[in-house]
Amino acid sequence: MEVSPFPYEDRLPVNRGLPEKGMAREDLLEALAAMAKEEDAFWETGKVSGTMYCGDHGHYRFLVEAFGLFAHVNALQRDMCPSVTKFEAEIIAMTLDLLHAGSSGGEGEGAGGGTTPAGLVTSGGSGSIAHALLAYREHARLARGITAPNVIKPETAHPAFDKACHLFGIELRRAPVDEATTRVDVDWVADHIDGETIAIVGSACNYGYGTIDPIRQLGELALSRGVGLHVDACLGGFILPFGEELGYDVPAFDYRVPGVTSISIDTHKYGYALKGTSVVTFRDKAVRNAQYFYLTDWSGGKYCSPGMEGSRSGGLLAATWASMTSLGRDGYRRYAREIFETAAAMRAAVAAQPELRILGDPTFLFSFTSDVFDVYHVNDFMQTRGWRFNGQQYPNALHMAVTRPQTRPGVVEAFAADLADAVAFGVEHQDEPAASGAIYGGVIGGMTDEADDFIKVLMADMMDSFQHVPPPT
């Protein structure tokens, strides 16, 4: 990835300090509009996997209008803005309803009997996962006296679990997945639960393969062992339920499944809201409340906050609420239909290439590899035609998260045609290394300590360049 350390230096001054005199608003907005237009052109083609879930500028303009009305409001100051309480409460209520939080979820500990479902609006999927793990840690400390907690996740579950465990001093155990199905090995999970396990994890669906872990079996396990089960539906939560309604084969992953105790679900993905919101939901309010923070004797006044954030934007809550209430079930279902149909057509184009192989049994997001050549050859070639996939490793694979921009006329046909050419390119170059494989693909022979150190240095350089401060002239 080539990122200039000073993007747009040709047309805007590089600010090396706070400018003494402000720039005229019109000039500034004109420059910003030009940048946004150029950058949007990249994904408007429909050739970019994921990231632009809605891609409809009319929808974005509407959300921004709702955002703008409350963007200056702090969601901590509820007495001044009861509207924010309405937005947040209803975002949570609508999400709980979508996830069937009212269902009893069977009998016994971890089932729903007598508990009150609850939720928290967070800043994104990572935030939702972090809050869930913090809640489990605190609840297990209070209820079970656990001081050295551990969590078990499928290897395929999002790095946000590793990050949360790193932040909160939780041991993370990574369960292997079945090579063919890419679903977690439930027996391995069962063998590694011990007296300090606070929760196990399943994804619906995972980011890499778009496959859904055996949630029902994980739920039975969680119930029988008295641990929590977090389902990560960050990606699938706002689209799989509508796929199910449309008759696609989507196994139940929500609160209908006994043993499921929390679910993360991203409004800023298939909820079609603005970036910066997600919801973490709990079957039992007591688990959520375990991570509430209080400081009662501060000289600055009594303080409490429901999550890790302090001040939060009322605008994001308004825009998320506006997205959900303007689309309604009907709107979400319509978008889901288009996306599921497009994904099926794109998968068929992959299946038509004998040199390619789809991993597992995915839904709206699919991942493919090749047993004939390094699949990064396909990536190299498809890049020349404007496509942008997400690169995977162990095994090398490419994934396409189908979003609304792919549902536009002609995109599937272009995908099929370009893919056929890309496969021919791969066959032709099968004895050579693929250019992008060196960056995004796995280390041949498996990861080593040396490779790990080397890659971390490259990644640190990359992150430094993103936060790069222009040196004084």
Ligand SMILES: *Cc1c(COP(=O)(O)O)cnc(C)c1O
């Ligand atoms: C995107 C994603 C996350 C993390 O969400 P962020 O919003 O990027 O923090 C977690 N799990 C899955 C499956 C995801 O796709």
